[in-house]
Amino acid sequence: MTLHNSTSSDAQVTPKKTALDQLSSNAVDVPPSITRVLANKAMGIEGLIPLWFGEPNQPTPKFICDEAARAMQNGETFYAEGLGRPFLRQAIADYSSRIYNTEIPSERIAVTVSGGNAINLAFQALLKPGDKVATITPAFPNLLRIPQLQSAELICHALDIVEGKWSLDIDAFIESAAEAKAVLINSPSNPTGWTMTSEQQRYLLDELRSRNIWLIADEVYSRTTFDNSVAPSFLEVSQPEDKLIVVNSFSKSWAMTGWRLGWLTLPPSLVPTIEKIMEFSVACAPPFVQRAAVVAIEQGEAFIQQSSENYHLAKEKVSQTLARYSAVECPEIEATFYAFFRIPAIKDSIAFSQLLIDEAKVGLAPGEAFGAPSNGWFRLCFAQTPEVLDQALARLDHYLKDPARFNL
Numbered sequence: 001m002t003l004h005n006s007t008s009s010d011a012q013v014t015p016k017k018t019a020l021d022q023l024s025s026n027a028v029d030v031p032p033s034i035t036r037v038l039a040n041k042a043m044g045i046e047g048l049i050p051l052w053f054g055e056p057n058q059p060t061p062k063f064i065c066d067e068a069a070r071a072m073q074n075g076e077t078f079y080a081e082g083l084g085r086p087f088l089r090q091a092i093a094d095y096s097s098r099i100y101n102t103e104i105p106s107e108r109i110a111v112t113v114s115g116g117n118a119i120n121l122a123f124q125a126l127l128k129p130g131d132k133v134a135t136i137t138p139a140f141p142n143l144l145r146i147p148q149l150q151s152a153e154l155i156c157h158a159l160d161i162v163e164g165k166w167s168l169d170i171d172a173f174i175e176s177a178a179e180a181k182a183v184l185i186n187s188p189s190n191p192t193g194w195t196m197t198s199e200q201q202r203y204l205l206d207e208l209r210s211r212n213i214w215l216i217a218d219e220v221y222s223r224t225t226f227d228n229s230v231a232p233s234f235l236e237v238s239q240p241e242d243k244l245i246v247v248n249s250f251s252k253s254w255a256m257t258g259w260r261l262g263w264l265t266l267p268p269s270l271v272p273t274i275e276k277i278m279e280f281s282v283a284c285a286p287p288f289v290q291r292a293a294v295v296a297i298e299q300g301e302a303f304i305q306q307s308s309e310n311y312h313l314a315k316e317k318v319s320q321t322l323a324r325y326s327a328v329e330c331p332e333i334e335a336t337f338y339a340f341f342r343i344p345a346i347k348d349s350i351a352f353s354q355l356l357i358d359e360a361k362v363g364l365a366p367g368e369a370f371g372a373p374s375n376g377w378f379r380l381c382f383a384q385t386p387e388v389l390d391q392a393l394a395r396l397d398h399y400l401k402d403p404a405r406f407n408l
């Protein structure tokens with residue numbers, strides 16, 4: 001099953017001249033988000049349990065909302081500095097220095113309008129058309145599409161599964177990246193939860209240094225761990241002028257997906273370039289959101305700890321339930337709030353996802369969206385209450401018992 005937003009005009013034989021006929025934008029050719037197309041079609045289905053998108057189920061903590069409201073009422077509703085309010089850059093620098101036990105000065109921080117915006121800025125700064133970007137799959141779809149939007153060529157290296165765990169053949173990956181201008185690593189990874197060790201990070205960075213290749217590290221799940229630990233960061237094993245750009249976001253750790261705020265940690269020499277791109281694109285992040293972000297980062301540890309405990313329980317529930325089905329394979333989930341599992345009997349995961357929407361009323365993201373290594377993969381976001389998860393898993397039971405009979 002392929003997905004597109006079809007209309008009756010698809011059937012017309014004579015090509016119609018449209019507004020697009022002279023467009024050369026890469027966006028025309030980049031495929032739409034598979035999950036988004038499925039979800040849009042399912043909008044309004046009563047009682048559907050949506051486990052396809054990746055966001056915390058908790059509301060943003062009240063103390064963060066209150067601070068934003070206060071800032072708005074105090075008139076913090078105008079343009080601000082392109083690289084971010086100085087007090088937020090300082091708070092992020094202090095936070096990074098604290099959790100990574102290293103010295104990160106505020107001059108290396110650029111506040112961005114989300115993690116997604118941060119990744120776009122990083123690639124805009126680095127890439128020329130035709131440059132190659134090497135990355136690891138399965139991957140968050142945006143990480144594959146953002147470089148393509150900038151006319152880059154992707155080199156994808158698939159993770160292996162070794163003894164039920166996601167595993168990277170790091171030398172093979174480095175070899176595949178020989179021609180790349182930049183390497184993009186997302187750890188902990190959406191959708192697999194695979195997390196790079198500190199030793200692997202040190203080794204990779206050393207190798208890339210000697211080959212003069214940039215590294216973009218997407219660390220937006222750095223606090224989405226199951227034991228309230230901080231995932232290893234490239235910031236712990238690098239020098240300020242390494243060709244390293246680290247992406248982070250307020251979305252996941254502080255349950256602020258709708259606030260659209262993130263940050264970059266940059267080599268000092270790249271900061272003026274990023275500042276220019278910010279200026280000529282979004283100008284700045286909203287100042288009242290930045291004010292709220294300061295309290296999030298300074299007073300949010302208890303919330304992160306509580307979330308970590310909740311995700312741990314949810315992960316146990318989902319992985320133990322999936323393990324009961326002989327038709328389902330779910331590699332160990334090291335971090336994040338996703339189960340990425342396979343039903344080998346299913347060849348068309350988009351069609352099976354559609355069946356689950358229509359009949360079970362559960363929304364899963366099909367593995368195709370993430371460049372899954374083979375057929376029959378699905379991502380389930382378990383950032384949900386135990387009650388909702390129980391209900392969703394009960395609805396899936398009928399479909400996981402003997403999936404081959406659906407002939408999909």
Ligand SMILES: Cc1ncc(COP(=O)(O)O)c(C=O)c1O
Nearest residue numbers: 054114115116140190220249251
């Ligand atoms: C791996 C990864 N990077 C970046 C983002 C972007 O996060 P945001 O733009 O909400 O900060 C996401 C969101 O799902 C993600 O999963």
